[in-house]
Amino acid sequence: MSQMSRAWRGAVVALVVAIVILALTPYLWMVLTSVKGRLEVLSDKPVWKFSPTLEHYGGVFIDKKYLPLVWNSAIIAVGTTILSLVIGVPAAYVFARSRFRGSEDLFFFFLTTRMAPAISVVVPMYLLFNKLGLLDTRLVVVLAHSTFNLSLVVWMMRGFFAEIPPQMDEAAQLDGHTRAGAFVRVLLPLAAPGIAATAVLCFILSWNEFLYAFILAAFDARTLTVGIPGLVTPHGTLWGQVAAVAVVATLPIILFTIVVQRHLVRGLTFGAVKG
């Protein structure tokens, strides 16, 4: 290895380290804020060393009763994931296996629902659900979140099904399965890893979502993301508590991200780029 290329290599490593530090510091700062004492949070010189405390976690999740919000977030995320999978996986299978008149247009239609701006869809939803007396229920948020999750499932799973050779379907039918039976007994197990990855992505998208939940369920059914801005007030925001909620809202997602990292590219580009 020549002298020059060793220096080059060192520079690259230093640059990568700097990028990682820049990417992570703001998040770590928030994690630190959640376990700092009140005075250390407000210090005008940054405090990096302190004795950690969990008072903010107790303060917000127990005294301010934020615990049910975690529950709401979880139920809504699981609900929309199940709904989108049950309805979306069979549809994806049809798109993967057959072309019929209008199938391209239909497929595009699914994409547009994924792209639809929440602010545009939520206005009429609010008025409709208001008339039906369904506002502030978990059900409406589950339905709203399926606007983007259903099409995510269809787009991602079409790719996964397309990777299974059609000969598998035929072999299953020769074994005496009906078309639907072959789908359930043979195709679904083969696609299971893809389904799992898609499920995790659905969960993440729903758990992180803000605008639909904020407009449609502001009180009893509000989720963790909706609860966070409520803690920020023009005067006297308890930043320790804000940070504590934010940490609880983000930790599971970071773990999940590591689980599905291999499929992230596909999931986030609607299958346009395979990771």
Next chain:
Amino acid sequence: MASPRTRSRALVLDRGVGPLFLTPALVLLALVVVGPFFYTIALSFTNLSYALPDHNGSFVGFDNYRRLVRSDPVFWDSFKTTLLFVGAAVAVEMLLGFGIALLLAGRLARQRFVLTLVLVPMMLAPVTIGLIGKLMLQGEFGLATYYLRQIGILGEQTAMLSHPKLALIAIVILDVWQWTPFVTLVLLAGMLGLPRGPFEAAIMDGASRARILWDITLPLLRPIIGLVLLLRSIDAFKEFDKVFVLTGGGPGTATELLSIYTYRVNFREWDLGYGAVCAFMVYLVVLILSSVFYKAISRRDRTAER
């Protein structure tokens, strides 16, 4: 690849389950997307308002559209702000993301671990991103404010979020922080999927790194770069959560994006007939961008099949 024969057989076999498998999805989408979409259009021709008396939704023809075109400079200001935000944020993300992808592409061994770390901002809830931004940029005790003042970029008394121009820069920085990882991730996937042949040939010919980058990497990556650019533009155009939490559109209307303005008209002023027009406009722009995206990938898929 399936032979023509198996393909046609699969088609015949499908007749039975196709409708059964597709209908539930279509019904659900009709309920949550198509219905609301047409309801928005219907609303846009009414004067419905929850705040004004006697505005119970009677038909007013094109009044709301006339108001949008002729007498609502705030809408067009927010449109400009949005374009400025999208342009600046996406441009910086593309450049940075491409650079970082190049840096990581050569170092396969450490890449997974490094990539996981770099990805963190992208997966956090946008609301928490907004809060982190607020915590960092606070005038009194923000970490970033402190260090920016130390190195003299910010004045002693300046707080980014209460200064109109700096607040706009702040939302761009925050978006760059969150989404550069996405650009990196996808471009890196693209780079690793490139054929090795052209690169080996160029190295044999003694081409410089810069030449290889310019003449081989960039042209080969062009389709993926285009897709990422479109996806990021669509998403940035819809941006709401982060900005809502970080600045709420302020100071004044300095960072009031189209989505924030639409929110204000509908859910603060309860001017729902006119609000429907604003919502419809946002929808329209996104619809146009999505169809460009779709055309791009279906064209690419067709060339791939040939």
